Amino acid sequence: MSANGPAQLVSYSFWGVLVAGSLWDFCDECIPNVLIGSWGGVSALVLVVAIWGSKKALQGVLVADMVLSMVILSMYIFHDPHYISTMVYNVAADGTFKKIEGDVEHWFTVAMLVWMTIHSAYLANLIQRQELESRRFHNES
């Protein structure tokens, strides 16, 4: 394993949990909290498996994380705000109402989910390449 591998895995694991937490209760009807919770759990599992698990298991967990990231990303992009769900507004100092989620927040959330998907895919691929290189050095096909 290269020097930066474990550090990236630890960082990814923490960010996975933080991002999942930030999406909690976004819209339980469209993106179930169970799914978001599972995503956070799998992200946390990355840290555990990186320390105590095998490389094969780590690769599997990262692939699962990538799939979950992409599912949540897809659900978020296709999410159509429906007015039967609770809409939250902030009241500004001048008494005007401001919707909490704006376009900037929306696109930054999309970018965050895209980044998590790409990062998990990259890390899973990194583990796979390290495994193949290890086999090559040990003269295994």
Place this chain on the structure above:
Amino acid sequence: MNLEALMPVLIALVGSAGLWGFLSTKAKQEHERRLLQEGKSAEFNETLKEQVESLNQKVDKLVVEKEELLKAIADLRAELAEARATVQHLEAVVRMRSDFRG
């Protein structure tokens, strides 16, 4: 769950399968390429080793032949010096005889 709600999940599953398939295949192809390159490199090194061994044997043989030739040249030089001394001696004898008669 209707089809519309399942659509993002299906798209995500197909997308992630495609992405992982692409990355995985690329990594395996790179691995195969490196193995092939390593095999070719090993074959090349083996050929080089054989050539070096063959050249080494030729150099050893040439060194032995050179030593023999140097020895032969030294023998020839010694014989030439001996012959030159004999000729000089005979010339001196012939000169003395012709002086005596004259």
